Amino acid sequence: MIRNLATELSTRDAVAATTLVLLLVAAPFVVGDYLLSVILIILYFAYVGQAWNLMMGIAGQLSLGHALYVGLGAYTAAALFVHFDVPPAIGLFAAMAVAALAGAVIGFLAFRFGISGVYFALLTIAFAEFTRILFSHFDWVGATSGFFLPVENRTSSDLVNLRGTSVMFYYVILTLAAGALVFVRLLAGTRLGYYWRAIREDQIAAQALGINVFRYKMLAVVISAAMTAVGGVFLAFYYNNLFPTDVFGIHRSIEIIVAPIIGGLGTYFGPVVGAFLIGILGEGLTNATEAAGIQTAGIKQLVYGVILLLIIKLVPGGLWPLIARRLGFSIKERRK
Amino acid sequence: MLKVANLSLAYGDAQALDDVSFEVAEGEIVALVGANGAGKSSLIRAIAGMERPAAGTITYRGTEITGWPSHKVCEIGIGQVAEGRQVFPSLTVLENLELGAMLRRARAGEARNLDRVYTLFPRLAERRGQAAGTLSGGEQQMLAIGRCLMGEPELIMFDEPSLGLAPTIVQEVLKTIRQLNADGLSVVLVEQNVALSLKIAGHGYVLENGRMAMTGSGADLLNDDRVRQAYLGL
Numbered sequence: 001m002i003r004n005l006a007t008e009l010s011t012r013d014a015v016a017a018t019t020l021v022l023l024l025v026a027a028p029f030v031v032g033d034y035l036l037s038v039i040l041i042i043l044y045f046a047y048v049g050q051a052w053n054l055m056m057g058i059a060g061q062l063s064l065g066h067a068l069y070v071g072l073g074a075y076t077a078a079a080l081f082v083h084f085d086v087p088p089a090i091g092l093f094a095a096m097a098v099a100a101l102a103g104a105v106i107g108f109l110a111f112r113f114g115i116s117g118v119y120f121a122l123l124t125i126a127f128a129e130f131t132r133i134l135f136s137h138f139d140w141v142g143a144t145s146g147f148f149l150p151v152e153n154r155t156s157s158d159l160v161n162l163r164g165t166s167v168m169f170y171y172v173i174l175t176l177a178a179g180a181l182v183f184v185r186l187l188a189g190t191r192l193g194y195y196w197r198a199i200r201e202d203q204i205a206a207q208a209l210g211i212n213v214f215r216y217k218m219l220a221v222v223i224s225a226a227m228t229a230v231g232g233v234f235l236a237f238y239y240n241n242l243f244p245t246d247v248f249g250i251h252r253s254i255e256i257i258v259a260p261i262i263g264g265l266g267t268y269f270g271p272v273v274g275a276f277l278i279g280i281l282g283e284g285l286t287n288a289t290e291a292a293g294i295q296t297a298g299i300k301q302l303v304y305g306v307i308l309l310l311i312i313k314l315v316p317g318g319l320w321p322l323i324a325r326r327l328g329f330s331i332k333e334r335r336k
Numbered sequence: 337m338l339k340v341a342n343l344s345l346a347y348g349d350a351q352a353l354d355d356v357s358f359e360v361a362e363g364e365i366v367a368l369v370g371a372n373g374a375g376k377s378s379l380i381r382a383i384a385g386m387e388r389p390a391a392g393t394i395t396y397r398g399t400e401i402t403g404w405p406s407h408k409v410c411e412i413g414i415g416q417v418a419e420g421r422q423v424f425p426s427l428t429v430l431e432n433l434e435l436g437a438m439l440r441r442a443r444a445g446e447a448r449n450l451d452r453v454y455t456l457f458p459r460l461a462e463r464r465g466q467a468a469g470t471l472s473g474g475e476q477q478m479l480a481i482g483r484c485l486m487g488e489p490e491l492i493m494f495d496e497p498s499l500g501l502a503p504t505i506v507q508e509v510l511k512t513i514r515q516l517n518a519d520g521l522s523v524v525l526v527e528q529n530v531a532l533s534l535k536i537a538g539h540g541y542v543l544e545n546g547r548m549a550m551t552g553s554g555a556d557l558l559n560d561d562r563v564r565q566a567y568l569g570l
Contacts (some may be wrong), residue, residue, distance in 0.1 A: 191438060198424050198435050205422030206384060210410025210439045210487060 008241045013329050021133070024174055040170050040238075041280035043177040044231060050180040051227035051273030056257070057266030058188055059220035060200025062117070064230055065124030067252035068131050069099040073229025074236035074247055078149055079141050081161075081237075089160040095233050096226040102127070103225030106207050107218045109135055111152045116203070126251060132248035149240040162237035169238050176234065177272070180227060185268045187223075196220055200266075228256075236327035251301065258304050264318025278304060338364045338414070338491060340385070343392030345375075345382050350391075351497055352355050352378040354546045356392070360539075361493065365523040365539035367554060368569065369530045374525045374543040377419060377543055379453065383524075384416045385409040387548070396491075415489025418495045423476050423483070425469025429460055432468050432479055436486030445488055453482040474505035481512065492516070493524040498532070510536060531569040534558045 024043075025303045028036055055061050069134030076098045077091035086094075088098065106127050141147045157164030162172070187193050195216045198206040207213045236242055246252070282300050289299060315322055323329075338360040342530040345353040353375045360366045368376050380420055383394055391480035394402045401409060410416075424432050433453060438444040454461035457478040463471065477497060484492055494513065498506040508530070514536050517523050527533035534540050537554035542563065550557065557563050 161393070174557070185419050194431065194435055197427060201424035201426060202422045204386075205418055205424065206435075208384065208410075208418045209436055209483065210407045210414045211435075212405070214405075282533040 004229065009086060016327075016329060028170055031225070036166060036170055037263075040135075040166070040173055042275045043170075043173045044234065045255070045259045045279065046275035047173060047177040047234075048228055048231040048256045049275055050177070050184055050268075051224050051231065052256050053265065053271050054184050054187070055224035055228070057270075058184070058197035058200065059217065060192065060203075061217060061220055062121040063124040063221075063224070063253075064250075064257070065126070065128030065253050066122045066224075066256045067080035067248050067250070068102060068124070068128035069225040070235065070256070071128075071131065071135070071242075071247040072099045073076050073232025074104055074213035074230075074242055075158060076229070077111065077136065078147060078236040078242060082147070082149060083140075087160045088162040088237055092230060092233050093227045099229030099232070100222045101224040101284050102131075103221040104218060105277045107221040111214050111217050119197040122311065125253070128248055128253055130249065132244050135244035135248065137258065138244075144244065147242040149237065151240050153198065155232040160231075166202040170235070173195050173234060176230065181268055188268070192216065192219065254301075254304070254327055258308060260318075262307060262319060264320035267318060267320045269324070270318050273323065274318070277319065278307065280306070337364075337397060338549070339393075339395040340383065341393045341454070343382060343394065344390045345378055345387055346390050352388070352546055353382065356543070356548050357544070358548065358551070359523055359540050360524055363515050363517070363522055363535075364538045365525060365536055367403035367533040367539060367540040368524065368543060369528045369533060370549075370558075372528070375497055375546040376543055379543070380416065380495050380526055381474060383409070384414065385495065387496075391513070399439060410487060410489075411441055412415070413441065413490040415484040415486050415487050415492045416442075417480050417492060417494045417497060422462060423468040423479050424472070426467055428465055429468055429471070429479060429485070431462040432483050432488050433460070433464075436483035439487045442486060446486070447541070449488060450488050453485050455474070456485075456515075457482055468569040473501055474508065477501060477505070477509055478512075481509075485516075489521070491522040491524065493526070495526045496524075496530050498527060506532065530563070534563075 020210055024039070027039055048066065052063065052066050055063055066279065073095035075089045076095040080086035080091040080094055096158075106123060110116070110123050115123060135141065152163055155166050157168035158174070159168070162169075163295060170253070188196070193210050195206070198209070198211060199213055200204045203213055230246075258278055259274030260271040261274065262277055263270030263272065281303065285300060285303055340359070342355050343353055343356045346353070352490055356375070356379060358366070358368070368379065369411060370376050378497045385401075385404045385408065388403055390534065393404070398413060399412065401412065404412075424435065426507065427435070433450060434446070437443065437449060442449065450468060454476055460478060460482055463475070473480060480499075497509050497513070501509065508531055513523060525533050525537060534554040534557050540552060540554045540557040541548055542550040542557065550560065552560070552564065
C-alpha cells in the first residue's frame with residue numbers, strides 16, 4: 001500500500017514543482033523586503049494549514065482551536081529562551097511536547113466519551129479560549145501586557161537561537177512548509193494514513209473492521225498539534241512579542257483553517273494554493289484600503305468570510321483540484 | 337463456538353437487551369429475527385465490542401470476550417458486515433479491500449484472500465480502481481462482504497444484508513452467505529426478512545422487545561403459528 005512518491009508524479013508535475021521551489025528559493029534575491037515578508041507569512045499559513053489539514057482533511061477531525069497549539073508552542077519556546085537561555089532549537093521539542101500533550105488531553109476527553117463532529121470542534125474552541133484566559137493572568141510570561149523576546153538586529157544568522165535576518169526566517173519557513181507537505185503526503189500513504197481516511201469516511205465501518213479508532217484519532221490530534229507548535233515557535237522568534245489575545249484568539253484559529261479549505265480539504269497542495277490566494281488578496285486589500293484612506297479593522301476577516309462562502313458554495317472540493325485538472329497535473333484528491 | 341449468556345444492555349434508561357442468551361455452533365448459520373427495535377443490532381454491536389453490556393457474558397471458543405474493544409474482537413476472528421453497506425465512498429474498491437486486511441491475523445494472507453474475494457465477486461475485480469461510492473447498492477454490499485472476508489474471520493455477523501436491495505440482489509447475497517457457510521464460515525444473520533433468513537438458517541432466535549421470545553430450528557420456526565402470524569403475515 002505504501003506507494004513510492006516519485007513514481008506517482010508525472011514529469012509535468014515534477015517540472016512544475018521544481019519551478020515553484022526554484023522560484024521560492026530565489027525569491028530573496030529578486031523581491032524586496034516587503035514582498036518577502038508577505039511571502040513569508042503566506043508560507044507560514046501554508047505550514048500550519050498543512051498541519052491542520054492532516055487532522056481535518058485526512059483524519060476527518062474538525063478543530064476550530066488550532067491557535068491553542070500555535071500559542072503553546074510559541075510561549076513554551078519563548079519562555080525557555082528568555083528565562084532559562086534554552087535555545088529554540090532545543091525548546092522546539094519542549095514546545096512540540098507541550099502542544100502534543102494538550103492535544104492528547106482534548107482528544108482523550110472527546111474520543112473516550114464519544115464527543116465528535118461539531119461538539120468536538122466546540123471543545124477545541126473552549127480549550128483555546130480558556131488557555132487564552134489562563135495566559136492573560138500568567139505573570140511569568142507577561143500576562144496581558146505581553147511577553148517579549150530581546151530584539152537584535154543582526155546581519156548574521158544563528159539558526160540554533162533563531163536570531164538573524166528576515167532572509168533566514170524566510171528560508172526556515174520555506175523549509176518547514178515544504179517539509180510539512182512532503183511529510184503529510186508520505187504519512188497519508190502509510191498504513192496510518194489509510195486508517196485515518198477510513199475513519200474520516202465512516203468511523204463505524206472503520207471500527208467494525210477492527211481499526212482501533214480511538215488510538216488513531218488520538219495520533220492524528222497529537223501529530224497535528226506538535227506540527228502546529230513548530231509554527232508557533234517560528235512565530236514567537238520572528239515577531240519577538242506574544243500577547244494572549246493575539247496568539248490564542250479565535251480569529252487566529254480561523255485564519256489557520258481558511259487556506260486549506262479554500263485550497264482543498266484533504267489535498268496535499270491545497271493549503272499552499274489557499275495560503276497564496278488569501279495572502280495575496282489580504283495584502284492587496286490592506287494596501288488598497290490604506291491608499292483609499294479607509295479605516296479597515298475587520299475588513300480582512302469579512303473578505304475571508306465571503307471567499308469561504310463562495311468556495312463552499314461553488315467549489316466545495318477547493319480550488320486546487322480544479323486548478324490541477326485544468327493544468328493537467330495528476331492529483332490525489334478527496335473524492336466525494 | 338460463540339456463546340452469549342444472560343446479556344443485558346441499556347442505552348441510558350432504555351433497556352435494549354434483557355437477559356438474552358444464544359449460541360452459535362461451529363459451521364452453522366444462526367438467524368436472529370425480530371421487528372424493528374427488537375434489539376437485533378444491539379446484540380450484534382455488543383458482541384462486536386461496540387457497546388458495553390451491563391450484564392452477562394460473551395464467550396468465543398472458550399475465551400470470554402465480554403467488554404473487549406472492537407479491534408480485539410476482530411483480531412480473534414469475529415467479523416462483522418455492518419448495517420447499511422458502510423463502504424468508504426471516496427476510497428477505491430481495492431483500497432477498501434486492503435483496509436479489511438489490516439488485522440494482524442490477516443496480513444500474511446492478503447494476496448490469497450484478495451484472490452478469493454475477486455473469485456467470489458468478479459465485479460469487484462473489474463471495478464478495483466473505482467471509488468466505492470460509485471458502485472451500485474448490490475456491488476457495495478458485495479464490497480462490504482469482501483472487505484470483511486479480507487480479515488480472515490471464522491465467524492461473520494451480517495446485520496441486515498438485504499436492507500434496501502432489489503429482490504434479485506437479495507437472493508444473490510443470501511446465496512453468497514450460504515456458499516461462504518458451505519466453505520466453513522460460521523454465520524450470524526440478522527434480518528428483517530424473516531422468511532428468507534429462517535429458510536437458510538440451521539437455528540433461529542426470535543427477539544421481541546430486547547428479550548429472546550422463541551428459539552428453534554429454522555424450519556420449526558417457519559412453521560410456528562406465532563411466527564407466521566407476527567412476522568410472515570400469514
